[in-house]
Amino acid sequence: KAGVTQTPRYLIKTRGQQVTLSCSPISGHRSVSWYQQTPGQGLQFLFEYFSETQRNKGNFPGRFSGRQFSNSRSEMNVSTLELGDSALYLCASSDASGADTQYFGPGTRLTVL
């Protein structure tokens, strides 16, 4: 099976702009989780989608949002970008409804200038 894919791999934006990142899970996986990785805060959970519904949400402001489509592909959106949003954004998919092995994508590197 093909692994988790994320597009684009790299992005450069300026403050105030918005950005959309995409994640395609492993075929058959219905759960997609998103994480932010920064040198200062490490890996932090953003949210999880399962069968098109947001099931869990981390402690991030409302500027961070996401959605999941019927084919399990997921997008996350960050509006009104701030310098501190510069990070590696990882998505992970799982084939079970919870607490299962998560398979990570390569990440999208977002730089906010």
Added chain:
Amino acid sequence: AQRVTQPEKLLSVFKGAPVELKCNYSYSGSPELFWYVQYSRQRLQLLLRHISRESIKGFTADLNKGETSFHLKKPFAQEEDSAMYYCALSSRTGANNLFFGTGTRLTVIP
């Protein structure tokens, strides 16, 4: 609130020596605990999880609820074990939201 602590940012051991990567957690409920590993230029991947009680690549980890620890151990380190290791906790069964520690970079010296 849940918290995962990995006290060592860097750990170096010689090839063939035992290795132990420490992980302590705080969580009021019954946690699911994991070790994830990231080798150079590779994706983050699961190494092992406590409920499976498996030994993967010679690594084992025992959940000690009394000490709230989940240390990762291997009796004889190999050069290919050099990587970044993350301890992670899932807040409850049925949730795919992992809380990660800050990670330990293990270097195995030939």
